[in-house]
Amino acid sequence: MNISAIWIRRPVMTILIVVSLLFFGVVSYRQLPVDFLPNVDYPTIQVKASLPGASPETMASSVALPLEKQFSTIDGVDSMSSSNTTGSTTITITFSLSRNIDSAAQDVSSAISAAQKRLPANMPSPPSYVKTNPAEQPIMYYVFTSKTMTMPQVQDYVETSVLPALSSVEGVSQAQIFGSQRxxxxxxxxxxxxxxxxxxxxxxxxxxxxxxxxxxxxxLSGPSIAYSVDxxxxxxxxxxxxxxxxxxxxxxxxxxxxxxxxxxxxENEFMHRSLITSKGRSDGVFVAISKQPGANAVQIAKDVRNKMAMVQGAIPKGINVTLLYDRSQFIQASVKDVQLTLLLTIFLVIAVVFTFLGSLRATLIPGITVPLSLVGTFAVMKLAGFSLNNISLMSLTLAAGFVVDDAVVVMENIVRRVEAGETPREAAFAGSREIGFTVLSMTLSLVVVFVPILFMSGIVGRLFNEFAVSITAAILLSGFISLTLTPMMCAYILKHRNGKTQAGRFVRVSERVFERAIRFYGRTLALSLAHPRKVLAFTLSVFLLAGFLFTRIDKGFIPSQDMDMFIIRTQGNDRSSFDYLASHQRELDRIIAKEPDIKGALSVVGTPTYNKGFMFVTLKDRAERKESVDQIIARLRPEINSIPGLRAFPYNPPPITIGSRQTFGVGQYTLTSPDLNLLAKAAAAMENRMRTLPGLTDVNSSLELRxxxxxxxxxxxxxxxxxxxxxxxxxxxxxxxxxxxxxxxxxxxxxxxxxxxxxxxxxxxxxxxxxxxxxxxxxxxxxxxxxxxxxxxxxSLSVNHSGQLPAATITYNLKPGYALGTAADEIRSAAQKILPAGVTGFFEGNTSAFQSSFANMGFLLFVTIFIIYVVLGILYESFIHPVTILTALPLAGAGALIFLMLFHMELDIYSYVGIIMLVGIVKKNGIMMIDFALELAKKKGLSSRDSIYEACQIRFRPIMMTTMAAVFGTLPIALGFGTGGESRQPLGVAVVGGLIFSQFLTLYVTPVFYVWFDQMQQKLAKKRENLSPQG
The missing domain is CATH 3.30.2090.10 (Multidrug efflux transporter AcrB TolC docking domain; DN and DC subdomains)
Known part of the structure; x- marks a missing residue:
């Protein structure tokens, strides 16, 4: 059966279908929202209650605990924590990702009503709740300052005139004042x-x-006139x-x-807000603008700026407005650079194909597959409700490197027949029929690589769902185009070669180079086949090497990213008052104001308690700075820490926030115990021990009985x-x-x-x-x-709960070059030695997500390999041939780990996904070799050695073309090209390293395994024949 025949015979139908695919893809692209990362809707509800003047202990026991008991009965609660400070309680309830946030909110409302009778009667108002998403941070910060009006007057105007206007912008979730001083x-x-x-x-x-x-x-109502009375x-x-x-x-x-x-x-005398710039320090009112889940961040920011321009015309002359931070500018720059990376990738892939084929006509045929597959994927993304973001565009950039593979394999087989003397039309029919099963095997086995990612749980599953769907759609579309448009174009575009046709100079040079390469490969392959035990031993050693490297490589979660901002948390000494902290934070303000790379900063004193502070620092665009945000933090840290009487904790927040605790660092280790005194002693001991760990800095405990x-x-x-x-x-x-x-x-x-x-x-x-x-x-x-x-x-100034137990959270930051996985192992080891019976310790936030993700990644990799084995086994009706094809996997894994370690990169979520991708990419080489060898053995009756030897030589060119296209297609990502490229770089390095290392080795290892397994099958068959009873 020839799937491609009808498409070759009906070129008009083929062209119209492809044009329709292109049309709907372009229309969908123009309608896709733009965002930094995929929408990760983490269903979270925050409940707040107040009892002015009540101690943290009172708030915890009389307000938080009755509410927590009611909330614990709600279905689907994943975690619950509370923070209790003087007069205030905040309870954060995180639900499982499958729970609908609106129905959860109704349950929370009912639970608050049920707990009302157990709450203090003198509470000024009932507890309130709001739906939040910790993964979504505000996209814009505006600052309102004035030299002629008081801050309460400025805030009053902002509340009554500005916030309603900004909240009315389509897509805005809320516009709220940060740190109210009404x-x-x-x-x-x-x-x-x-x-x-x-x-x-x-x-x-x-x-x-x-x-x-x-x-x-x-x-008053008289016979003819009514009066109101007041x-x-x-x-x-x-x-x-x-x-x-x-x-x-x-x-x-x-x-x-x-x-x-x-x-x-x-309202709150123990809070002060300031705008810090190079011009000095001024009091201000800060407005944070958040977007709705799935909304277009770039469009919202544009609409907000337009709305603010309209509002500014009515703002009193004494009020000045400053846009302190606009995340959409970073998102726009990042997405634009990924788009440029995608275009560069397409160019490199087509250049690789042209280098191998030496013909513009021949290059056009597979070259058109890349943009068609990618543009068609935009239609799928639109139907699935996705956005143009770093993850989805990265998937398309990676796809550009190997969606061309199917078309290259089909076209190369047809070109080979044309070069042998067949007409293009004859070659198109015969070549597509000959290679159709191979293309189907390659496409399906590559698609199933990404199926397990679709079923990943937790935040990582949500994050990479768009990645898996987008890249799967691109692969399926490329397979469809390769079996329809590619053979049709070959039939009508390729020129018929005869003895009189003179090839161009570039083609002649290219052919001579490949002829020499094939001859060299033939000699070395024969040598490998003659010494199978050495090749098998080498493969086993590489497999062991891969396992060893996996245990030694540093492991991380999500790479840090330069988003033109960082955060500084501040804290006074144990007995410090609000006035004490305010006076010392002014020194920090002066340090920040004189830093040339800093555009401005929001400085707040008195949050979340009166002896703690906060600073949101915005930087100039990355292109205008010589140093990255991590380098700036490292340079400023000694000067910041030299301020007497002030503890400062600067850090670069992760691209996506997991967990909702307000912490002093990126890492969180939480202790719980029903005994508060025992908990306090354990927390102090654990904090002191963590301060001695070499890779940690800014260690701080939320429970300090001082x-x-x-x-x-x-x-x-x-x-x-x-x-x-x-x-x-x-x-x-x-x-x-x-x-x-x-x-x-x-x-x-x-x-x-x-x-x-x-x-x-x-x-x-x-x-x-x-x-x-x-x-x-x-x-x-x-x-x-x-x-x-x-x-x-x-x-303590705050009493925290986790679940319904008193809790102490120890936060920390990592020193440059120190891996999250290493830190987690050291902290866990220290906890086992220090924590007494009755105290339980566990990670929260990003470290917890890191642990659960890596615990699932090994199983995910196993499932991926198993599914590929099943699919290949069904396609080939064999238990052995899938194993032969999969022998290249340890080589690719070892190559990825070697390159990551060589470039001092961690094995993080991105690079792990890259290794999973390698499973799908490198087995394509095996499929092309094994499929052709089986065909030759069937048609010509060749031995396994002769059939695989001939198949490898015939398939050498398409194997090299597809692999080099994948390498050069991934190269821009591996080089960290563009804004935010540092986060995507580990994935690119893993893929490029795995491909380069495995490419040349699989050309020898897979044939040897093919022959070895075939010989084993023959020996087993003879044994069964000898053991069978004589008839």
Missing amino acids: YAVRLRMDPDRMAARNVGIDEVTTALEKGNVNLPGGT STGQLMKATDYNKLVVSYRNGNPIRIQDIGQATDST TPKIILDIDRDKASALGLTADQIQDALYSSYADRLVTTIYTPSNEYDVYLDLGKSFQSDPSVLSRLYVKAASGTLVPLSTITKQREVLS
């Missing part, structure tokens, strides 16, 4: 003046709650609160201004005798030191909170607690010092 009124009470006037703090609270109201007044029940400004009467003493009113002062302030805390032990007998309860004492402390939200101001466009506490001079030292009074039932003010005793203990 306007608020603060009432600072003076306990000395209150005591002098016999006013208790509870009286102030009551007066504020009842003195500022916003209730409906109703209506009153000035609200106090709108700080000056209004100063005049509020709290109580009367001896008939005289006591106002707020008599016992304290109301001031215009912000922060001073004042405990007031209540003398309940004395308090009761004076008519006081623990609730009254706690309430007085809450009103004095906990930023108590006492009332709210409502305006037509916004709402603002009113907070109560003591003046700053009464919050600076524990001794001021003795000046606080609590009002007894008798009306007498009782000094707090008479009914309580102070003691100081050490605590």
Whole structure:
């Protein structure tokens, strides 16, 4: 049966079908969204709850734990963690990838309602939740600054006028202010003046709650006119609160201004935001813009910039707008460079084919297969909902190197017949029929290589799903074109050669070179076939070498990438206050401001706790810098770490974030235990041990029981005798030191909170607690010092949970040149020696994903080889021939590992996928040799040795053409060409190294195995014949 015959006979049909494929591919390409990486929708929900003034321990036990118990009953919860700081709880629930985020959100809402009755009654509002995706980071940051307006005024304008406009842009998930500092009124009470006037703090609270109201007044309805009724029940400004009467003493009113002062302030005084540039430092309001899953990042950024240009016309003159970071520019540059790499690859592949064939006509035929296969793949990508991103375009770039293979094999077989004297049409029919099964075997066996990737689980499976589908589509299309368009074009485009036809000079030179190469190959192949044991021993040694190299090579997860930005986490010393950290971070601001490669930075003090900070640093474009982001970090680290009293942790965040904990480094090792004290000791010991590991830097623990805390032990007998309860004492402390939200101001466009506490001079030292009074039932003010005793203990500013257990996360960064796999092994070894019974340790984030990915990769490689064996066994109806074809795999694997180690690269996810690709590529050589040898043995009755010898010589040219096309097609990736090329480079190096190393060896190893297996079969057949009973 000749599949190609109908396509050769009906050229118009063939051309129209191919043109249709080209048309739909081009249309689909123009509609594909553009993004950095494939959409990885990690279903995650974040729940937040607040209880102002509550300690981290209280938040963990009374707020987080009841919620966590309810959330643990929800179906599909993959992991759950919580972070509890003073007055705040954040619970992050990550669901399995198969769980629908909308139905999960409904379950979370129901669980919050069920837990409500167990939560503290004085929480200002019920817990809220939001759907998030930790893998999706904001694509843009805008900064709003002003020299004439306060930051609360700027934020108020941004909230009411800018955010709604940006949120309305199609594809924008949310536009939110990073580190809110909204306007608020603060009432600072003076306990000395209150005591002098016999006013208790509870009286102030009551007066504020009842003195500022916003209730409906109703209506008056007469015979002809109706009136609405309202009153000035609200106090709108700080000056209004100063005049509020709290109580009367001896008939005289006591106002707020008599016992304290109301001031215009912000919701969070323990947070400060600054924009850092070479021009200096200025306060700012930062807006982060995130996109919806699957949306076009480049188009969204363009629409946002256009919308901002429209909004800026209405922005008050005192407000300046700066675009601090636009990730779409990096995405655009990266995708554009991958597209250029793809075009360069196509050119190199066609150049290789021309070099081997020496004819423009002959080169055109397989050359047209490459763009047709790739353009047609865009239609498949559109139907599958994919985007143009680094992964999908990388798959097409790799595909360009071997989608030409099928067409080359078909055309070369036809050309060989034309050179033997057949007409192009005769050669097209006969050659396509002769080679059709080989092409089908090559295509199907290559496609099945990528099938296991489609079933990979976890984040890596999501990441490489587009890769596998896109490259599979390209391979299937190339096989289709090779069996349809290629023979048809050969029949009508190739010239008939006869004795009078004079070949061109280039062709003559090319043919002489290949004739010499074939003769040399024939001699060396004969030598190999004459010494099979040596070849078999060599193959076994290479197999063992591959296994040894696999155990020795450094292993990583996803290569770091220069995305024109990096992050610095900061932390004060154990006893530092917000003011202390703010003053020391200004020194860091100065270091960053003077760095010439830095474009700007967002500097925040007071997040997630008052003695921690954060800096988002943006760099000039990579083309404008001599140093990479990792080199800049390495150069700045000593100067940053020299700032006294400040611990700084700079790092280059990975291209994709796994896990949602806010950490101080790229690596996370978490300890859990039901015993918090045991956990704290284990965390401290583990942190100290990890600091001694040679490849780690910036080691830091989230649980540090070194922060001073004042405990007031209540003398309940004395308090009761004076008519006081623990609730009254706690309430007085809450009103004095906990930023108590006492009332709210409502305006037509916004709402603002009113907070109560003591003046700053009464919050600076524990001794001021003795000046606080609590009002007894008798009306007498009782000094707090008479009914309580102070003691100081050490605590942590945050209490974390993992699952429902107290947890401590130790974060770390890797020193340059140190592998993630090596670090993980050393940390695991240290944990086995240090952690006591009752404490469990495990990796989170990228390290956890790395471990699970590599645990599955070995099995994935085995499944890939098994599926190829099954397919080849079915095609050849043989148990032995598939093994013969697969003997090249250890050679390719060893070559890939040797080249990776030679260029000091890690075996990461990208390079591992490259090795899996090699399984499909290198076995093509074996198929071409074995398939032809079997045909010769069948037709001519040749021995296995003679048939494989002749087949190898006949197939030498197409084998060399296809392999060199794959090598040169992958070469631009191996060279790290273009923006972000450093992440793709390991895959290219693995493929190129594996092909180069295995190419020449398989030309000898596969024939020897073919003969050896055939001889074994003959011996077994003779034994069975001798053992059979004589008839």
